[in-house]
Amino acid sequence: MTTLTIKVPDMACGACAETITKAVQGLDPAASVKADVETKAVDITTSVNADAVKEAIAKAGYTVNPR
Numbered sequence: 600m601t602t603l604t605i606k607v608p609d610m611a612c613g614a615c616a617e618t619i620t621k622a623v624q625g626l627d628p629a630a631s632v633k634a635d636v637e638t639k640a641v642d643i644t645t646s647v648n649a650d651a652v653k654e655a656i657a658k659a660g661y662t663v664n665p666r
C-alpha cells in the first residue's frame with residue numbers, strides 16, 4: 600500500500616470530490632480516498648500505482664498536477 604497526495608486544481612465542489620473519489624475507487628475498490636476541495640488535494644491510500652490513479656482521475660475529466 601502506498602499513500603499518495605495528488606493535486607487536482609479544478610476540483611471545485613463536493614460533486615467534483617465525489618466524482619474523483621468514485622473514479623479512484625472504480626480503479627481500486629479498497630482505496631481510501633480523501634478529496635479536500637479547499638486545498639485541491641486528494642489523499643489516497645491504495646495498492647495501485649500512482650500513474651494509474653492519475654490516469655483514472657484524468658479520465659474522469661480533471662487535470663492532475665504532479666504534486
Ligand SMILES: [Cu+2]
Binds near residue numbers: 612614
Ligand atoms: Cu464540482
